[in-house]
Amino acid sequence: MKYIDVETWKRRKHFELYRSMDFPHLNLTANVDVTDFYKKIKAQRLSFFKAFLFGAVKTANEITEFRYRIRGDKVVEHERVHPSFTVMTSDDLFSFCTVAFEEEFSVFLQEVSRKMERAEQEVNLEDEEGVDNLLYITCIPWVSFTNILHPIHLSPADSVPRIAWGKFFEENGKIKLPVSVQAHHALVDGVHMGKFYLELQKWLNHTENYTI
Numbered sequence: 134m135k136y137i138d139v140e141t142w143k144r145r146k147h148f149e150l151y152r153s154m155d156f157p158h159l160n161l162t163a164n165v166d167v168t169d170f171y172k173k174i175k176a177q178r179l180s181f182f183k184a185f186l187f188g189a190v191k192t193a194n195e196i197t198e199f200r201y202r203i204r205g206d207k208v209v210e211h212e213r214v215h216p217s218f219t220v221m222t223s224d225d226l227f228s229f230c231t232v233a234f235e236e237e238f239s240v241f242l243q244e245v246s247r248k249m250e251r252a253e254q255e256v257n258l259e260d261e262e263g264v265d266n267l268l269y270i271t272c273i274p275w276v277s278f279t280n281i282l283h284p285i286h287l288s289p290a291d292s293v294p295r296i297a298w299g300k301f302f303e304e305n306g307k308i309k310l311p312v313s314v315q316a317h318h319a320l321v322d323g324v325h326m327g328k329f330y331l332e333l334q335k336w337l338n339h340t341e342n343y344t345i
Contacts, residue, residue: 134266137201137208151319152203152290161326162280162313165334167301171308173340182272183245184343189296189312190216190234192333193268199329201320202265203292208320211266218270220252228252229260231267239345265293273299281313292317 139145151157167185174184193199193214200211217231230252235241273281278299285291295315301308312333314326336342 134209134211137210139206139208142208147322148208148319151317154318155287157290157318158285158315159318159321159323159326160280160282160313160315161323162278162311163330164304164309165312165330165337166307167310167337168308169340170337170343171301173343177345179242179343179345180246182274183242184238185298185310186216186218186245186270187238187241188333188336188343189270189298190214190268191236192329192336193294193296194234195332196325196328198321198325199268199294199316200266201292203290203317203319204265205289209265214266214268216270217260217267219272220249222253222256226256228255228257230257231261238343242345267293269293269295271295271297273297276300277302278311278313281315283315290317290319292320294321 139148142148170185170188171181174181197210200214202209202211213234215232215234217229219227220230222228230248232241232245232248235244269283276299281297281299283295283297294317295313297313299311301310303309312330314329316326
């Protein structure tokens with residue numbers, strides 16, 4: 134982790150503009166093509182959620198702006214960020230589950246499975262105080278949504294990006310998946326979200342990225 138010199142930062146004006154707004158978050162939802170991904174994951178009998186989770190987190194880590202966080206009047210850049218995602222428990226309730234991101238696909242899947250088994254046993258909605266090297270992630274597999282908005286804290290500023298995906302669907306012979314990204318506009322612009330979708334699609338297009 135390192136601190137950004139805001140005074141000399143190239144996006145200082147953007148940072149100051151958007152951090153002063155009442156609702157400074159930017160939200161974008163778009164469909165990605167998961168045709169090859171779906172076929173490969175199913176052929177390997179792997180979990181769609183866990184495998185896509187890996188791709189989303191890996192992609193976010195490759196974009197610097199997704200690793201920026203606001204701390205008071207300062208900005209930090211994390212070397213790596215990790216997923217904190219929702220897991221369904223009983224009675225249609227969910228629990229938070231945080232996993233350290235691993236670059237090795239199979240290792241990450243194993244760790245996610247282990248942590249999810251524990252999270253499914255009881256509801257836990259506690260966040261570790263002061264920890265912001267995270268990505269908040271959720272899946273809404275019942276709906277092919279076109280938009281989703283997440284609750285945030287305005288004071289102190291909540292600058293952890295949110296990533297969500299919904300129910301995949303068929304369109305013109307392709308399997309599509311709605312994916313939403315929400316982030317603090319003082320740190321992340323539309324161009325950075327655009328890069329996220331482009332890089333995620335590149336990852337999805339190459340089945341060797343998720344072959345065990």
